[in-house]
Amino acid sequence: MQNPPRWVSTNGDVERPNVARLYDYYLGGAHNFAVDREFADRSMNEIPTAAMVQHTRSFLRRAVRLCVAQGIRQFLDLGSGIPTAGNVHEVAQRADPACRVVYVDNEPATVAHSRTMLRDNAGAAIAEADIRDVGAVLDAPEVRELLDLTRPVAVLMVAILPYLADEDRPVELVRRYRDVLADGSYLVISHLTADEQPELVRKVVGVAAETDSPIVARSKSDVEAMLEGFDLLDPGLVLATKWRGEGEPESGAEAVTYGAVGVKRPTAG
Numbered sequence: 001m002q003n004p005p006r007w008v009s010t011n012g013d014v015e016r017p018n019v020a021r022l023y024d025y026y027l028g029g030a031h032n033f034a035v036d037r038e039f040a041d042r043s044m045n046e047i048p049t050a051a052m053v054q055h056t057r058s059f060l061r062r063a064v065r066l067c068v069a070q071g072i073r074q075f076l077d078l079g080s081g082i083p084t085a086g087n088v089h090e091v092a093q094r095a096d097p098a099c100r101v102v103y104v105d106n107e108p109a110t111v112a113h114s115r116t117m118l119r120d121n122a123g124a125a126i127a128e129a130d131i132r133d134v135g136a137v138l139d140a141p142e143v144r145e146l147l148d149l150t151r152p153v154a155v156l157m158v159a160i161l162p163y164l165a166d167e168d169r170p171v172e173l174v175r176r177y178r179d180v181l182a183d184g185s186y187l188v189i190s191h192l193t194a195d196e197q198p199e200l201v202r203k204v205v206g207v208a209a210e211t212d213s214p215i216v217a218r219s220k221s222d223v224e225a226m227l228e229g230f231d232l233l234d235p236g237l238v239l240a241t242k243w244r245g246e247g248e249p250e251s252g253a254e255a256v257t258y259g260a261v262g263v264k265r266p267t268a269g
Contacts, residue, residue, distance in 0.1 A: 064092050132168055
């Protein structure tokens with residue numbers, strides 16, 4: 001799950017749906033409230049939200065396992081939300097207990113709850129920062145303590161980029177992270193698209209607007225621009241369910257998200 005950069009916690013937080021808790025519910029987690037469950041159940045009458053979220057989470061798990069198999073032992077999960085069911089550190093540390101994971105989110109309640117969840121895991125932590133502030137993310141004490149950015153790291157931007165408006169310049173933002181990564185680092189990316197299912201995605205965008213967390217669907221060419229400077233692993237930028245997929249059942253929900261994994265090219269000179 002990814003928490004949108006604009007989410008602002010209020011005193012009425014338990015009285016309105018929270019995107020982090022909604023994703024938790026869609027994934028079968030227990031870190032959600034009645035207001036979230038009611039909103040989620042209502043939305044699922046119109047769109048296959050849970051299937052969409054679960055497909056994206058399956059892609060994330062496959063990508064993390066691949067990164068570990070390629071020798072990556074450091075993960076920076078941007079816009080993570082609550083590290084709920086099938087989270088990055090569980091997948092990575094199951095493959096190799098030496099893996100270290102730092103989640104990043106800017107919503108104080110989500111961060112506080114996540115810190116409680118992670119307190120017994122010395123190899124995982126969450127930093128409170130806005131992913132649009134690259135300096136703040138990289139200077140966060142959790143990042144400095146657990147990750148060595150002079151060595152390859154996997155940066156995960158899964159289901160967060162749709163929450164960046166065009167004025168946030170997502171292509172430039174991805175480039176700024178790329179520029180500070182060591183050669184051989186990995187980028188795992190997913191993005192909502194209306195290329196295949198425009199009517200379904202129109203409904204998704206409408207439902208998201210009800211949470212005060214608007215999202216943007218982008219075309220394949222838009223997402224390709226974010227991958228500049230990375231060599232894509234097979235099968236390239238494809239629908240996330242087709243990225244080394246595991247035969248997810250088709251429902252329409254499998255055709256709304258692109259996914260890709262790339263390796264940073266060696267710096268010239």
